[in-house]
Structure formats: C-alpha cells, structure tokens
Amino acid sequence: MSETRLMKGNEAIGEAAIVAGCRYYFGYPITPQTELMEYMAKRMPQIEGVFLQAESEIAAINMVYGAAGAGARVMTSSSSPGISLKAEGISYCAGAELPCVIVNIMRGGPGLGSIQPAQADYFQATKGGGHGDHRNIVLAPNSVQEMADLTMLSFELADKYRNPVMLLGDGALGQMMEPVNLEEKPLVPQEKPWAANGQGERAKPNVINSLYLKPEQLEAHNIHLQNKYQKIMEQECRWEEFNVEDAEVIVVAYGITSRIARSAVEMARRDGLKVGLFRPISLWPFPSERLLTLAQQTKAFLVSELSAGQMIEDVRLATKQIKPVHFYGRMGGMMPSSREIYNQINLILKEKEAVK
Template sequence: MSENLLMKGNEALGEAAVAAGCRYYFGYPITPQSELIEYMAKRLPQVGGTFLQAESEVAAINMTYGAASAGARVMTSSSSPGISLKQEGISYIAAAQLPCVIVNVMRGGPGLGGIQPGQADYFQATKGGGHGDYHSIVVAPNSVQEMADLTVLAFNLADQYRNPVMILADGALGQMMEPVSFQNSSIIEVEKPWTITGMGERATPNKINTVVLNPEGLEQVNVNLQKKYAVLQEREVRWEQSRTEDAELVLVAYGITSRIAYSALEMARATGLKVGLFRPITLWPFPKQALANAVSQAAAVLTLELSAGQMVEDVNLAIKCTKPVYFHGRTGGMLPKPRDIYEQIVSILATRGDK
C-alpha cells in the first residue's frame, strides 16, 4: 500500500501497525479509538493475524504481556480511563523488559470524561503511570501521516529496547481524515533469543519473571532499567522546531495543539511579531536540551496544552526556570482558537517590551 489514501487517524494507525508486522491485537472498545479496534478486527485475519476483543482492559493488557513474552509484535489500545485500567499490566511489562505498543487516543477528563480530545494524560504517560520506577517510551503524532509513521517507529523502538512504547494521540487526530502514505515504512527486524517459545538448542528454558523477592536482586533490576533509560535519553529524543532562530517568544506544544499553535505563529509573524514553535515528538524521553537550545535567544516561552498544565512542568525543568514560562490551556474537550493564542502572544510580548 503506497499511494496516498484518505483515512481516519485511527485507521491509518491500524494499517501502519499491520505494515510494521503487528499480528496480534488485544483490546476493548471505547470512544474515540473504536475505529482502531474495528479496523484491526477486519484487517488482522486478512494477514493471518489474531484479533481478540478482551472482556476488559485489564485482560487486554495481560494478553499483550503474554504475546510479547513469545516474541510477537503485539498492540493494544484504549482511551484515557481504559488506559488507567491497564497501568498495573504496563508496569509488569516494563519490569519484564518486553516490547509492545500501547495506543492512547486521549479524551477529555477526569473521570469518565467526554469523547472530545484532551491531553490531560501526559503525566500518566510520561511519569510512569503505574507503580515503581519505570518508563514507557512515549511518542506524540500531530497528523494522520504521523499516526502512521510513528506507529512503525513505535514497533521498531519497542523491539530494539525491549520496552513498552506508548503512542499518545487524541480524539481529534483519531477522528480526522487526511491523506496518508505507507510507502516509507522502514521495518527493523530484531532477533529475540529471550522469548519463551521453547528450548530449541538452549540447555535451559528461558524464563520471564518480575518477582524478585530479595532486595539486592530487585535493586539490580532497577539499575539495569535505569541504564537502559539513560541510553534512550541520549539516543532517542525527537522534536521539530520552526522559526525559533530569531524568536522573542517560543511556543511549545505537541499533538493536535501544535497545529493550532502553528496557525497562531503564522498570524503573529504576519504582523511582525517574532514567534517560533517547538514541538516535542518524544514526550519521554523529553527533548530537554533541544528545547533549552531553541529558547536560548528568546525572552519568554508559552506552553499550550489541552489540560490544566502538565507538560509545562517539563518545559520549566528543561530551561531550568531561566525564562518566564506562560501557559494557555483548555480542558474538558475544548480546543483553543488560533486567535485566542495570537492575542495572548501579543499581550506577552507587549508586557515583555515594557521591561
């Protein structure tokens, strides 16, 4: 499948997963990601794969654990409250160092929330979410094309680092339709000698176990994980920036919000205001040094999110509070308007000009 196709984000993600070699999917329907589970139900049998609608999100994540243990390329998906139910299983998967892809098409919250887009799961995704010192790799698309491209990347990273990878999308990206191409899917094949698929030529069978009862052994598990996370923070940081070279104010946004921010940037530039945009693509590891470099000449930063303010904490940490960081957020499934952001840009730069 190479030509440009008009697809929903959820469907593009599903097709990219199949192209990336995913042959097992376990999930449970919840809006606004239901098209993804429907797509996998139809598509996987066509390529000899296995689709199973589990009885719950808890069951789905544990089925994912099992398939990953056998070396399968496996995916599960849900939306905000459903991802909350998966947290214990995600922690176990991270502890066992198993590769899998977990999709969160975020909705507004808290609680059951609504079916409109949100970004208030940032802390849950990037700070672990479950128990213990662990990290999922977290990637954040901002287009239907990236819903596809970052899905392929997610499977590659999961196998390469034996780690869960979360695709943090939102209801707008999941539901919107845009042209998408699958011709640039670059699949990395990784050997998996650790799988529990039988002894083969091994003298003893492989074991995957997260129960380590002695403190010294459990600490070594944590030391090994932290070494891996340090490598990830060095090698697998991704971002995009636009017109930051001379910017007096740098906008920081991810996902669908970054596209709205870019519209506001163009409005500001059209009136002579020097504004740039920095978009994290990996939310964990967060591109701290890249952001610090991008805002080094700026007077201030404006962080934009569909939340009450979560990524803004990582922005402050990245620049070590050396510059004022303003915030613009919408919640409950509401999207900001470019005009509203533009007006805040004007206000911030006017205030900074008075100093």
C-alpha cells in the same frame, strides 16, 4: 511499494501496525479509539493475524504481556480511563522488558469525562502509566501521516530497547481524515533470543518474569533498567522547530495543539512579530537539552495544551526557568483557536515592552 489513502487517524494506526509486522492485537472498545479496534477486527483475519476483544482492559494488557513474552509484535489501544486500567500490566511489561505498543487516543477527563479530544493524560503517560521506577517511551503525532509513521517507529523502538512504547494521540487526531502514504517494507524477522517461545536447542528454557524476591536482585534489575533509560534519553529525543532562530517568544505545543499553535505563529509572523514554535515529538524522553539552548536566545515561552497545564512542568525543568514560561490551555474537550493563542502571544510581548 507505497500507496496514498484517505484514512482516519485511528485507521492509519491500525494499517501502519500491520505494515510494521504486528500480528496480534488485544483490546476493549472505548471512544474515541473504537475505530482502531474495529479496523483491526476486520484486517487481522485477512493477514492471518490474531484479533481478540478481551473481557476488559486489564485482560487485554495481560494478553499483550503473553504475546510479547513469546516474541510477537503486539499492540493494544484504549482511551484515557482504559489506559488507567492497563497501568498495572504496563508496569509488568516494563519490569519484564517486554516490547509492546500501547495506543492512547485521549479524551476529556477526569473520570468518565467526555469523548472529546484532550491532552490531560500527559502526566499519566510520561510520569506514570504504572507503579515502580519504570519509563515508557512516549511519542506524540500531530497528523494522520504521523499517526502512521510513529506507529511503525514505535514497534522499532519497542524491540530495540525491549520496552513498552506509548503512542499518545487525541480524539481529534483519531477521528480526522487526511491523506496517508503507507510504504510497504519487507519484514525482517526479529531475533529475540530472550523470548519464551519454546526451548529449542537452548540448554535452559527462557523465563519471562518481573518478580524478584531477593532485594539485591531487584535492585540490580532496577539499576539495569535505569541505565537503559539513560541510553534512551541520550539517543531518542525527537522534536520539530519552526521559526525559532530569531523568536522572542517560542510557543511549545504537541499533538493537535501544535497545529493550532503553528497557525498562530504564522499569523504573528505576518504581523511582524518574532514568534516561533517548538514541538516535542518524543514526550519521553523529553527534548530538554534543546529547549535549554533555546532559552538562551529567546525572551519567553508559551506552553499551550489541552489540559490545566502538565507539559509546562517539563518545560520549566528543561529551561531551568532562566526565561519566563507562560501557559494557555483549554480543558474538558474544548480546543483553543489560533486567534486565542495569538492573543496570548501579544499579551506576553506587550508585558515585555512595558517592562522596558
């Protein structure tokens, strides 16, 4: 059974998590994700779930560690500085191989910054998010419908790989309202024989831990994790393409910026310009192989994001810079217009003509 509703992005995440079987939510309020927390505060008691406003972001992520260790589907959410506070706990979850979902509705920074939308947490999500050699799976929606769809996918991937998954949105997506179709699915109990949920008939109790005092054991554990991450890179890359087949310039953008960029691409196409859009959906693993293939046929790339330029580094690495990679971004909560991106496309094409 499915139902279409008009929902804010933050609310869509909450309801999708419930549909996916999340019954534990721990968080701490911070804009622009507070509606998600408020939604869970209302809905969790209605489904006999657990909602708890922790005393801090640090407490919230450690509560997630406990619930995930017991085998529950669990989620937390925050915005940029709050995710920074959760970083240690996220690393602990990765080290103990605990499946959980962490939502970051990004705001302007650095520091307290502003409550306006931004995408300056890309490095934090894809390169950091905690200490040590660990990775988070990172998914980036660009609509309220995808906020819901990718939330449900996040829980599936978290359980499949026993790994934290981060849903990376922004203040615009969190606050905007769009129709959402939420399909109710029968919940299949997740077999988690590793969970610390009572000894039962097991000969020995399960132990959840990320501490290895012997370096040989810790190295072996790290090798195991790296092998898992390699498997994720091979199997879980996701992206969307638009008019890239004959494109001389390919715009690379994710999240809310990809929607603005698509309007710019459509504008360029109406004017007879060969321009396309490549939208990474999984920011980690990053769809590098596909971008390298596109680099063989296009003339240049234009990366656009709400930052000083963070994803551009992954695009340059992916394409091995065999074609120029340009950048256009806005910061501090400012968002580009489709005309601004269109003008940047025009500049790149004019430069190409001048070189001829």
